[in-house]
Amino acid sequence: MRNPWVRVAVVAVLLAALAWALQSNTDVIEKGVHHVREADGRWIALGVLALAAAMYAQAEMMVVLLRGAGVRVGRWAANMLGLAANAWSASLPGGPAVSATMIFLRQKAWGAGSVVAAWYLVISGVLAGAGMAVLGLCAVLFLDASINPLTLISSIAVLVALVAAFRWLGRHPPTVRRWVEAVLRRFNRLTRAPEDRWVDKFRELVDQLGAVDVPPRTLGLALFWAIANWCLEIACLYACLISVGVEPTLSGTVLAFLLAKLVGQAQITPGGLGPVDVAMVSLLVPLAQIPSAPAVGGVFVFRALSFVGLAAVGWLVFFVEWLLGRRD
Template sequence: MVVSEETARPAWWRRPPAVVAVIVLILGTELILGWSSLAGAVHQLRTPAWNWVAGAVVAEIASMGTYARMQRALLRGAGTSVPIRKHVALAYAAHSLSATLPGGPVFSTAFNFRTLRRYGASSAVASWCIALSGVLSAGALVVIGAVFGILTRSTGSWRTLVLYMAGALLVAFLVRLLAQHPQWLITPSRGLLSGVNKVRRRPADSGHARLAGFVDQLRSVRVRPADFGFAVVLAVANWLLDALCLWMCCIAVGAEGIHPAQLVIAYCAGMAAASVPIVPGGLGVVDGALVLGLVAGGLTSASALAAVVLYRLISFGFIIGTGWLVWLIMRARAGAPRGVPA
């Protein structure tokens, strides 16, 4: 079959020059329409209250520290103790991988797993710790959004809050229950593995022995209730400290016309937008959601834009830059030859 040149050429609106022209037109229109807000935001960013900026940086560092301590509590509860400085370094490095690379969550999870294995955790404990920390973090954000939504009377009711809390606890309980009874996963996992082996043209029982070994390791995972409860508290504190950073950024640029509860609602909307990995770091998506939320909460467009830019400079620029530096140090130490202190 011969395809003519006219048929093979894409439509004019699919050609790169046309796409670029449309993008430039949209950005130019937005720039013209929002020029006054942008100019006001730039003016506010030139003269921030530096004491509040310093407080925002401290709050963001504390937020990262609570996430590291949450993961440490889960790992310690499973019987593996690692110094907190290593957990903090892992939190920074893994967060940077997740936020900046295309498909970052996959690279971040793999890096997290390999590092926990190097710290002495078994494959099962490392996998369980990563899965449960993600569940607790997501559940904490949902509960925080529900609580402050009720406080502002913008959504839901106390019944909705109880439902959200019950759902989050149920998911965490199921993860813990599967860790205690991993044999429930053997049959479906073997069936899935056999199907994958068939597609890859390998023997049907390939990998079954490793799967059985992993299940045996998972049976030894037992987390003390006190460590689990402490991890839940830290998961909530992680989000609230990050929201505190945003609030301090608002004050730093002179935007004080928003109630803390409304700010947290705007923050939760921005973090929910960040969960959709359209672009690395949620650039543009998270910023837009935060600005819209802050404006809906009572701030002017200029003040909201200035506060979000400052917040992103700290939470994305400073934290991600630090994380990549930590990742380079960890990579160098992991590759150090024997006999050299790592």
């Protein structure tokens, strides 16, 4: 969907479908609003604390990975960057690309090379995906959720293979250099270009990759923080659902959250607004075994915290950082 007109058309169709769904379910929505008004503030406060801890866990994963790669980064700076980048990612069309660019540039300002900063963006995504797969598998094996465990096991295997490949590339730069140079020279001969075209650039790139040799213990610690981030977000959702007077099943809440997150990966609308909410409500009803009206109320509270609240805090951080002209 690179064509902007296609994106506009898709968003228009989704908004029309959402408007129709709202009109067709006014009774459920009215009951959901009633549940929001009657929500228990103590559980909402616990949800806020869980969400704050989730953002800390996300920043801690960044700290662990960058320090493992030899970059000096402070926890305060990482937390501020995480909040500001989240605001860009969640609030605007194309926000994830802007967010990734912001993270890349700020990490370079901290002293990370281009390869290390790019490596972080890739490996953090891999670890986040691994964390989701691990949680899904745990929900299946230990919480009696109904989903094919082979699908989750295969996902984990692919993610482990990707991490292992990164490790191997970092530990065998001479071998990788020989392979890359042989392929490049052959390609240049076939295209009748100078035989050494791009060779020096790729040689430098491979040498830089060789410098990113993060030990397994560091990757394991980063994976722990990735899983902690997801667990704390799920805890926030769980607290929001309890605040409106229902007791959802834990396994159903976990799977509904993870599947709704997958829907949000398309980023058709800012922050997945609309598709994610509909998906989460639709999944919570059968999986978490709760009525539709409190599901609407609980999701509304959760999104008010995790989408609106976090974005507001992130924009405040961004503008304060910009106005004060911080340089980390």
